[in-house]
Amino acid sequence: MKIGIIGAGHVGxxxxxxxxxxxxxxxxVDDDRRxxxxxxxxxxPFFEPGxxxxxxxxxAHGRLRVTRAIPEAVDxxxxxxxxxxxxxxxxxxxxxxxxxxxxxxxxxxxRAYRLVVEKSTVPxxxxxxxxxxxxxxxxxxxxxxxxxxxxxxxxxxAIQDFLHPDRIVIGAESERARRLLVDLYTPFHAPLVVTDVxxxxxxxxxxxxxxxxxxxxxxxxxxxxxxxxxDVVKVADGMGLxxxxxxxxxxxxxxxxxxxxxxxxxxxxxxxxxxxxxASLLRAAAGINRRQRPYAVxxxxxxLGPLRGRTVGVLGLAFKPDTDDLRDAxxxxxxxxxxxxxxxxxxxxPKAMPAAKKLLGRGVTFCRNAYEAARGADAVMLLTExxxxxELDVTRMASLMRQPVVFDGxxxxxxxxxxxxxxxxxxxxxxxxxxxxHSTQHTEKAGKKR
Ligand code: UDX
Numbered sequence: 001m002k003i004g005i006i007g008a009g010h011v012g013x014x015x016x017x018x019x020x021x022x023x024x025x026x027x028x029v030d031d032d033r034r035x036x037x038x039x040x041x042x043x044x045p046f047f048e049p050g051x052x053x054x055x056x057x058x059x060a061h062g063r064l065r066v067t068r069a070i071p072e073a074v075d076x077x078x079x080x081x082x083x084x085x086x087x088x089x090x091x092x093x094x095x096x097x098x099x100x101x102x103x104x105x106x107x108x109x110x111r112a113y114r115l116v117v118e119k120s121t122v123p124x125x126x127x128x129x130x131x132x133x134x135x136x137x138x139x140x141x142x143x144x145x146x147x148x149x150x151x152x153x154x155x156x157x158a159i160q161d162f163l164h165p166d167r168i169v170i171g172a173e174s175e176r177a178r179r180l181l182v183d184l185y186t187p188f189h190a191p192l193v194v195t196d197v198x199x200x201x202x203x204x205x206x207x208x209x210x211x212x213x214x215x216x217x218x219x220x221x222x223x224x225x226x227x228x229x230x231d232v233v234k235v236a237d238g239m240g241l242x243x244x245x246x247x248x249x250x251x252x253x254x255x256x257x258x259x260x261x262x263x264x265x266x267x268x269x270x271x272x273x274x275x276x277x278x279a280s281l282l283r284a285a286a287g288i289n290r291r292q293r294p295y296a297v298x299x300x301x302x303x304l305g306p307l308r309g310r311t312v313g314v315l316g317l318a319f320k321p322d323t324d325d326l327r328d329a330x331x332x333x334x335x336x337x338x339x340x341x342x343x344x345x346x347x348x349x350p351k352a353m354p355a356a357k358k359l360l361g362r363g364v365t366f367c368r369n370a371y372e373a374a375r376g377a378d379a380v381m382l383l384t385e386x387x388x389x390x391e392l393d394v395t396r397m398a399s400l401m402r403q404p405v406v407f408d409g410x411x412x413x414x415x416x417x418x419x420x421x422x423x424x425x426x427x428x429x430x431x432x433x434x435x436x437x438h439s440t441q442h443t444e445k446a447g448k449k450r
Contacts, residue, residue: 001019001024001025001078001079001180001183001184002024002025002027002076002077002078002079003016003019003024003025003026003027003077003078003079003080003081004026004027004029004073004074004076004077004079004080004081005019005026005027005028005029005073005081005083006029006070006073006080006081006082006083006084006102006106007029007030007082007083007084007085007098007102007120008028008029008030008032008035008036008039008066008083009083009084009085010046010048010153010155010158010259010325011083011119011120011151011153011158012028012030012081012083012084012119013028013039013044013048013051013055014048014051014153014158014159014162015081015083015119015151015162016028016058016064016081017051017054017055017058017064017159018054018159018162018163020054020057020058020061020063020064021054021057021058021063022187023063024063025063025076026058026063026064026065027065027066027067027072027073027076027077028064028065028066028067028073029066029067029068029069029070029072029073030066030068031068033068036066036067036068039055039059039066040059040066042055042056042059046323046324046325047322047323047324047325047351048155048156048158048159048323049156049157049159049322050159051158051159054159070102070105070106070109071105071108071109074106074109074110074111074114075109075111077114078113078114078115078180079114079115079117079180079181079184080106080114080115080116080117081117081119081149082099082102082103082116082117082118082119082120083119083120084098084099084102084120085098085120086098086099086120086121086122086263086267087263088262088263088266088267091270092266092267092269092270093123093266093267093270094121094122094123094263094267094270096122096123096126099118099120099122099126099130100133103116103130103133103134104133104137106134107133107134107136107137107138107144108137110134110138110139110142110144111139111142112142113142113143113144113145113176114144114145115144115145115146115147115176115177115180115181116130116134116144116145116146116147117146117147117148117149117181118130118146118147118148118149118150118197118201119149119150119151121150121151121204121205121208121260121263121264121267122148122201123201123205123267123270123271124198124201124202124205124271125198125201126201127146127147127148127171127197127198127200127201128197128198130146131145131146131173131197134146145172145173145174145176145177146173146177146197147170147171147172147173147177147178147181147197147200148169148170148171148172148197148200148201149168149169149170149171149181149200150169150200150201150203150204151204152165152166152167152204152207155258155319155320155322155323155325156320156321156322156323157322163188164188164190165188165190166190166191167190167191167192167193168185168188168190168191168192168193169193169195169200169203169204170182170185170192170193170194170195170200171195171196171197171198171199171200171201172194172196172197173196173197178194182194204264205264205267205268205271206268208260208261208264208265208268209264209265209268209282209285211249211261212256212261212262212264212265212285212286212289213281213282213285214249214250215249215250215251215255215256215261215285215289216255216284216285216286216288216289217250217285218232218236218249218250218251218252219252219253219255219288219289219292219428219429220288221235221236221252221429222252222428222429223429225429225430225431226428226429226430226431228431229431230429230431231429231430231431232252232411232428232429232430233252233411233429233430235429236250236251236252251410251411252411252428252429253292253385253409253410253411253428254292254293254296254330254334254383254409254410254428255288255289255290255292255293255330256289256319256328257319257320257327257328257329257330257332258319258320258325258327258328258329259325259327259328261289261328262286262289262328265282265285265286266286268282269282269283269286292330293330293333293334293337294333294337296330296334296381296383296407296409296428297334297337297338297341299407299426299428300312300338300379300381300407301341303379303405303407303424303426304378304379304403304405306341306342307338307341307342307343308341308342308343309342309343309344310342310343310344310378310379311343311344311345311346311376311377311378311402312338312343312344312345312346312377312378312379312380312381313346313347313348313367313370313373313374313375313377313379313380313381313401314331314334314335314338314345314346314347314348314373314380314381314383315348315349315370315373315374315380315381315382315383315384315386315389316331316348316349316382316383316384316385316386316389316410317329317331317332317335317347317349317352317353317356317360317383317384318331318349318351318352318384319384320384320385321384321385321386321387322351322386323351323352324349324351324352324354324355325352325355326352326355326356326359329352329383329384330383330409331347331349331356331383331384332359332360334381334383335347335360335364336360338381339363339364344363344365345363345364345365346364346365346367346372346373346374346375346377347360347364347365347366347367347373348366348367348368348369348370348372348373349384349386350386350388353366370388370389370392370397371392371396371397371400374397374400374401375400375401376400376401376402377400377401377402377403378401378402378403378405379401379403379405379406379407380397380401380405380406380407381406381407381409382406382407382408382409382410382412382413383409383410384410385410385412389412390412394413394417394418394421394423395421395422398421398422398423403424404421404422404423404424405423405424405426406418406423406424406425406426407426407427408425408426408427408428408430409428410428411427411428411429411430413425413427415427415430
């Protein structure tokens with residue numbers, strides 16, 4: 001098929017490169033001159049495992065081309081995927097200005113039937129607006145359709161998620177639109193959910209919000225674990241064996257970051273509120289997540305005492321491993337809070353250092369590896385569970401530190417192993433609170449009363 005992709009971001013570029021690799025003819029469009037130049041030179045302007053190789057292969061085989069002109073893509077493509085950003089406005093609403101601009105430009109360029117496909121995450125009923133706008137603007141006699149085909153790609157494993165999805169969601173109003181998308185996706189051999197546009201749009205917001213809800217739920221359970229001396233990792237393992245619950249997204253930690261969860265939960269909250277529905281669950285999830293960041297700093301203060309004059313080594317800045325993406329990363333909140341408390345901060349991240357240098361600014365020492373970040377530190381704070389941090393020589397790290405203290409913001413480490421290496425270790429929800437002298441006496445007294 002001939003496919004146009006409008007927007008060469010994390011979603012658009014993965015979608016276009018994968019379709020090209022599957023043999024389709026793809027025209028990628030982006031209005032960023034530098035990004036287009038980089039792509040034409042075979043460079044991808046962000047880190048996503050395997051993507052740069054896929055882009056180069058597509059361009060070498062002539063199946064992936066890049067342009068800044070939407071009319072060029074409209075002329076040579078039957079399907080046009082809209083993959084532009086829908087950032088959050090200050091009031092929580094999704095900013096659809098890019099979607100609106102692109103829709104109008106497509107309409108003005110259309111000379112023959114085109115199927116315009118929403119891949120960007122948009123509020124429900126955006127497709128209805130797009131369809132009205134296209135039909136008002138296209139030349140007389142030119143037919144068009146709008147469909148919704150939301151993505152469920154996770155950064156760091158986006159190509160895997162695209163090629164081997166749990167399900168493919170198709171929201172379409174006409175048989176012609178349905179047929180085009182079913183034919184496109186049948187070779188994926190994944191379950192197809194074929195429905196109307198609004199259900200497909202809502203399915204995306206509902207899915208992401210549920211995943212966010214799951215994370216905040218386990219973080220709330222972790223707080224109880226710390227008070228009663230339970231281990232949230234064991235609790236989550238036991239919960240997850242129930243197939244109705246599932247283990248994924250039950251990892252307690254400093255909470256979610258990234259370009260999607262906060263945005264989608266805020267947008268879904270706005271949609272529910274606008275339709276006078278109960279958005280309290282969504283607000284609660286967002287609130288718990290927001291509070292995880294200052295909570296992490298408070299936990300470190302409980303470990304170290306006053307932070308003024310202390311040195312903290314931060315391991316991991318990206319919002320998750322296998323990406324250089326710092327959008328809404330917990331580290332972007334936590335590092336400034338450490339600085340504001342008077343701590344000296346040393347940081348290391350395997351991929352996100354160039355971006356971090358632009359964002360974290362003065363007063364932070366950027367290190368070349370985890371051991372350098374730990375050198376002379378009163379504590380190490382792990383915020384991103386990169387694989388390479390799993391293999392660190394903990395004894396060597398402890399020997400470099402002024403005090404052997406670790407706050408494990410992603411429960412990456414085994415508390416017993418850390419203690420055997422001489423570390424004072426605190427995770428999130430690992431029952432440390434119970435193990436201090438005071439709280440043990442407290443529990444014994446409580447036990448006598450019963
Ligand atoms: C998410 C959705 O998973 C994906 O389906 C959607 O298309 C885009 O948004 P992404 O944000 O790339 O993907 O990464 P994800 O793996 O979902 O992690 C999001 C954040 O949640 C990360 O900061 C991660 O550290 C955090 N997280 C994830 C937890 O804190 N606990 C968990 O158990 C899982």
